[in-house]
Amino acid sequence: MPNNNSTPQQEPETTLSRGEFIRSLGMSSAALMAFYCMGTLSSCKSSTTDPSPGVITPGGGSNGVTGNASTGSGAINFTIDLTNANFTGLKTAGGYVSVGDIIVFNAAGSYKALSRICTHQGGNLIYSASTNDLICDLHSSHYNIDGSTKSQPIGGGTITAVKAYTTSLSGNSLTVKA
Numbered sequence: 318m319p320n321n322n323s324t325p326q327q328e329p330e331t332t333l334s335r336g337e338f339i340r341s342l343g344m345s346s347a348a349l350m351a352f353y354c355m356g357t358l359s360s361c362k363s364s365t366t367d368p369s370p371g372v373i374t375p376g377g378g379s380n381g382v383t384g385n386a387s388t389g390s391g392a393i394n395f396t397i398d399l400t401n402a403n404f405t406g407l408k409t410a411g412g413y414v415s416v417g418d419i420i421v422f423n424a425a426g427s428y429k430a431l432s433r434i435c436t437h438q439g440g441n442l443i444y445s446a447s448t449n450d451l452i453c454d455l456h457s458s459h460y461n462i463d464g465s466t467k468s469q470p471i472g473g474g475t476i477t478a479v480k481a482y483t484t485s486l487s488g489n490s491l492t493v494k495a
């Protein structure tokens with residue numbers, strides 16, 4: 318018999334625990350982790366490699382970098398293992414990676430390292446191979462690859478030069494220091 322009542326029918330309210338909900342989907346915990354990892358790769362990385370998105374912190378060597386890359390922890394002095402998966406892209410011209418407070422990049426086959434922290438308001442610098450310079454991700458100021466200023470922030474403000482660090486290559490070990 319049709320229901321002529323205009324009031325919407327209410328389903329009985331049920332509350333599922335997290336575990337019950339997962340079981341109701343018929344997915345194992347391993348399958349769920351794989352599902353999460355497909356969407357957000359960074360959330361599945363080791364905690365020693367990614368304190369903030371895209372930035373690698375020196376660990377015990379398993380993540381390919383040892384030493385100090387934090388300006389707040391003394392002199393900058395760290396070594397990168399270019400055979401580690403975190404750094405293989407650095408071997409290609411145009412590749413770059415942020416290690417602690419430093420950006421290391423490959424400018425047409427030459428390794429360079431600069432402070433990655435913009436002097437305007439602390440934005441993050443990225444390397445652009447097409448213009449062979451570094452661009453701040455906050456207000457698009459530009460720095461030359463020696464750390465000197467190239468163009469000021471969009472919308473006003475002033476940048477000053479960022480510190481440049483020396484790089485030396487021995488086999489597949491790239492050392493960066495002040």
Ligand code: FES
Pocket residue numbers: 435436437438439440441453454455456457458469470471474476
């Ligand atoms: S923080 Fe870099 S240009 Fe403003």
